[in-house]
Amino acid sequence: MELELTPQQVELRDAARKLANEVFKDKAARWDRNEEYPEENKKLLCELGYLGLSIDEAYGGSGLGLVDTYLVIEEIAKVDLATALIVHEQNVSPRIVATCAPEALRSALMPKFISGELECSIAWTEPEAGSDGAAITTTATADGDGYLVNGQKVFTTYGDRADLHLVYARFEPSKGAKGVGTLLVRKDSPGLRVHKIPHKMGVRGASENELFFDNVRVPADHVVTHGSADSSRGFVQTLQVYNATRVGMGVMALGVAEGAFELARDYMLVRKQFGQRLADMQGLRWMMADMWIQIEAARSLCYRALAAVDAGRADPCLSSVAKVQATEMAQQVVLNCQQMFGGYGYFGLLPLERMLRDVRMLTITGGTTQTQKNAIANHIFPR
Ligand SMILES: Cc1cc2nc3c(=O)[nH]c(=O)nc-3n(C[C@H](O)[C@H](O)[C@H](O)COP(=O)(O)OP(=O)(O)OC[C@H]3O[C@@H](n4cnc5c(N)ncnc54)[C@H](O)[C@@H]3O)c2cc1C
Incomplete structure (x- = not known):
């Protein structure tokens, strides 16, 4: 390609x-x-x-x-x-x-x-349903001309500021994953409580939140996908958007890795020890070469996966491969780049310390490395 x-x-x-x-x-x-x-x-x-x-x-x-x-x-x-x-x-x-x-x-x-007038969070994960997203227990029960939502969400990014929450809920509990749908809940809805989760490790410019729904009324016209096996607007459709954009986590990781790499490269050109620039030390040069190889590989995978989506040929397995490779690579690259700064890299005066905390998020959100590997393995060994 x-x-x-x-x-x-x-x-x-x-x-x-x-x-x-x-x-x-x-x-x-x-x-x-x-x-x-x-x-x-x-x-x-x-x-x-x-x-x-x-x-x-x-x-x-x-x-x-x-x-x-x-x-x-x-x-x-x-x-x-x-x-x-x-x-x-x-x-x-x-x-x-x-x-x-x-x-x-x-x-x-x-x-x-x-x-930018409206922001929308995605409220899917629950305390007992993380990687197993189909195990959610939040319900949307038909009531008059709308629905009543009950349940709890966790880790909802921007949940404390979003005007709308795209909430995953069971419309028809007897239908398993096919009974899961999505609806938009307005932030000022009576019965909705939001609690910001404290002590976040990185990406502190964004907040994660718990959302509590107690008989929250949602009008029928706020349903995005109805959880119904025979619905043309089912749960699977939203999953397709995630599959397509999951690789976005990989691209963000790629960006962080490149940012850290550039900082390390520039420092190595000026820092001298033993009368030599770091950039002239063979062991460190190979570390940089190895990182370069990994960054180039991640870039190719991520943009190949995105190009496939743009061409209307989304490839969920390729998206998972790109996400895992780029996010795992970025963690290691940022760690190695921090090493290039010696003791100075350990302190928050340089961006490396923040980047290391930030990048940690990306192997977890958008599907953990392990669940992505499950998806890749299922591709290798079809059931
Ligand atoms: C910063 C941040 C932002 C987030 N933003 C949002 C958001 O906006 N909206 C939202 O809905 N969610 C959000 N999440 C939640 C995120 O999607 C979940 O944390 C993630 O899906 C994992 O779920 P869990 O934390 O319950 O871990 P678990 O599912 O309990 O997993 C625990 C560990 O077990 C592993 N594991 C689980 N199942 C398997 C398996 N079958 N095989 C092998 N290993 C397995 C996992 O990889 C992990 O290492 C966010 C999380 C974070 C950290």
């Missing part, structure tokens, strides 16, 4: 690189230190149209592909994962709405997602 970027893609990538370096880079430590959402970055991203990159032009988006979208996200992740996550997350939940929701809901919400 041809991975050569078009002149337009180069222009898009370079503009994002400039923005990341000139505006986002120096502020990245602040969001982490203060556990503060990068509000001013989000505002700028909206103004520049970065939140609607992959959304259909009919809804006010740019109608670009996922390759284009993640070229931008990769550049931002090189300097600030918390800000890159804003573009990623606002690419996932709106894509689910754009792909799966009834037209009335799409046309009402999509332009507001793109302008």
